[in-house]
Amino acid sequence: MQKISPTRPKAFLIDLDGTLYFKGEPCLGAVETVNYLRQEKYQLRFLTNTTAKTPKMLHAQMQALGFDIYENEIFNATYACLLYLRSQPEMSCHFMVDDAVKAFFKEIPTDDDAPDFVVLGDYGEGFDFHALNHSFRLLMNGAELIALQKNLYWFSSEGMFLDCGAFVTLLEAAANTTAKVMGKPSETFFRLALESLQRSPSEVIVVGDDITSDIVGAQTMKMRSILVKTGKFKPNQLENPVAEPTWVPKNVSELTQLF
Numbered sequence: 001m002q003k004i005s006p007t008r009p010k011a012f013l014i015d016l017d018g019t020l021y022f023k024g025e026p027c028l029g030a031v032e033t034v035n036y037l038r039q040e041k042y043q044l045r046f047l048t049n050t051t052a053k054t055p056k057m058l059h060a061q062m063q064a065l066g067f068d069i070y071e072n073e074i075f076n077a078t079y080a081c082l083l084y085l086r087s088q089p090e091m092s093c094h095f096m097v098d099d100a101v102k103a104f105f106k107e108i109p110t111d112d113d114a115p116d117f118v119v120l121g122d123y124g125e126g127f128d129f130h131a132l133n134h135s136f137r138l139l140m141n142g143a144e145l146i147a148l149q150k151n152l153y154w155f156s157s158e159g160m161f162l163d164c165g166a167f168v169t170l171l172e173a174a175a176n177t178t179a180k181v182m183g184k185p186s187e188t189f190f191r192l193a194l195e196s197l198q199r200s201p202s203e204v205i206v207v208g209d210d211i212t213s214d215i216v217g218a219q220t221m222k223m224r225s226i227l228v229k230t231g232k233f234k235p236n237q238l239e240n241p242v243a244e245p246t247w248v249p250k251n252v253s254e255l256t257q258l259f
């Protein structure tokens with residue numbers, strides 16, 4: 001099989017949902033692939049835009065599926081946001097996130113009257129008129145808007161639900177501002193992931209099933225990328241693609257032949 005590049009990478013940024021597991025089951029050969037990459041001494045980070053779960057909760061979920069990964073290798077939008085806030089000197093936040101995620105930010109000073117940032121994540125029924133109007137006023141008074149992710153809706157067995165992004169968009173329009181988005185494909189997300197590895201873009205390869213988040217993010221940061229044909233992948237995404245993956249194997253287990 002053709003090698004992606006003569007340059008051996010030092011690390012992989014691997015998406016979780018649709019790449020390593022799909023619909024509650026590990027993808028074919030995915031557990032063995034992670035074991036192989038670890039044995040070959042590659043640095044690994046596992047990426048997800050899920051913001052309703054902390055890295056600890058995601059770690060427990062991946063272990064239950066049989067993956068040998070460490071909690072500190074999980075890199076989600078919530079964790080990226082924590083790193084970003086830590087990098088900001090003397091700031092305070094007003095959070096619109098659920099309780100488990102708010103506890104994850106316990107080291108960050110909160111200020112519900114005059115914060116520097118308003119942080120939106122998955123908040124479900126917490127997004128009521130009073131809460132949204134309060135955040136709108138904070139933004140009009142100069143707070144900056146941070147969105148953990150910007151998905152507009154999601155599906156459950158009960159039907160479709162408005163997601164965090166719908167409320168981010170509402171506040172952006174009302175307060176005439178633009179949110180800083182923490183999840184994939186934002187440059188902030190991938191830059192923080194690279195910093196956590198202490199690697200340059202040329203040393204790292206992104207692996208994912210979503211051309212619009214994983215591969216676009218990789219291309220923005222000038223990293224090589226692998227688009228797997230599992231999970232969200234659809235063949236028509238390769239006609240006039242929004243980004244060019246370096247390689248398109250049928251599933252993640254082909255990494256063991258490429259590297």
Ligand SMILES: [Mg+2]
Pocket residue numbers: 015016017018019208209210231232
């Ligand atoms: Mg995915």
